[in-house]
Amino acid sequence: MRYSSESIESLVEQFSRLPTIGRKSAQRLVAHVLKMTKEDVERFAKALLAVKERVKRCSICQNVTDDVPCALCRSDKRDQGLVCVVAESNDILALERTGEYVGVYHVLGGVISPLDGIGPDDLRIRELIQRLGPDAKHVIREVILAVNPTVEGDTTAFYLAQLLTPFGVQVTRLARGLPVGSDLSFSDEATLTRALAGRGPL
């Protein structure tokens, strides 16, 4: 026997299906939901449904958005000739937090990962190529590959670099090196090797 309420049992199951949430955490979350006001729970449920109903993919950058094309792709305050390629939508948030990037984005929807059965055709690479083609609205000067510095990220970056160079576009990649505020003596060899190779003037 578990909970003496089927509705609680069912919500625990729903919560524990989410990533990083186990049964114990789900129970704690449901205990919180039980203490929430009816209006708050209704707002939560409505937000869940709205995301599924309203969120679309931007026809240009493939990012999630309520309006197509998205605010960034429509903006004349952004440099439409500079495209930053990221794996997931959440990576855009991190880049926007810097407040330094003025260009636009392209969301691949993942990285090439043969072990997980994800090849180039499973990513939104075709849509990226289209943005470089003759029918594109903006002329793209530079493509920044902002994929994670992992094996899968490196594979994806090399694949894209080979694919994009024939279009006469400049292809760059985020610098790899020591993270700001880190301790050199605790750095791993791969990072330190990169930092040495990429050293520059002060």
Added chain:
Amino acid sequence: MRYSSESIESLVEQFSRLPTIGRKSAQRLVAHVLKMTKEDVERFAKALLAVKERVKRCSICQNVTDDVPCALCRSDKRDQGLVCVVAESNDILALERTGEYVGVYHVLGGVISPLDGIGPDDLRIRELIQRLGPDAKHVIREVILAVNPTVEGDTTAFYLAQLLTPFGVQVTRLARGLPVGSDLSFSDEATLTRALAGRGPL
């Protein structure tokens, strides 16, 4: 600027209002919701609303339940003369998992905690007293105080013991000592003192 979708922003906010879920975790959860099928999201939203609409408190044990009185309080397979007093509904799950307890429960809805402004009147103690009164359906022989072995739990246990003893009911408390599988050399002094004081024959 944050997400390029207001619906996503709103769901991130809803998730991050839940306990133990920060903004980063909320973003990860929303990314998962975006990948869920529409049917699954609808099932989730429905489960949320159902909990608020259907879950009531059992008129006897005060536990959360869909039917009043709850299955445990109605059951003739449970010893209705043995009542285990717990702070929260989730504690019942832990006790039921042992498969050893045959009695019924009483949920206080918290413990006495002057620092948090929670006094005896904020707990469902009145309802517990009623179960011992002359109008009660079942004669209660024993009340087991299954509150956490913390300062607040101890305070609550002492308060209840004083309150319940005049009713001629036996009041007991869960044993405190070494947890099964633990290492004596890593035990704290308080636990070890308790384990010494509560030592018994093999």
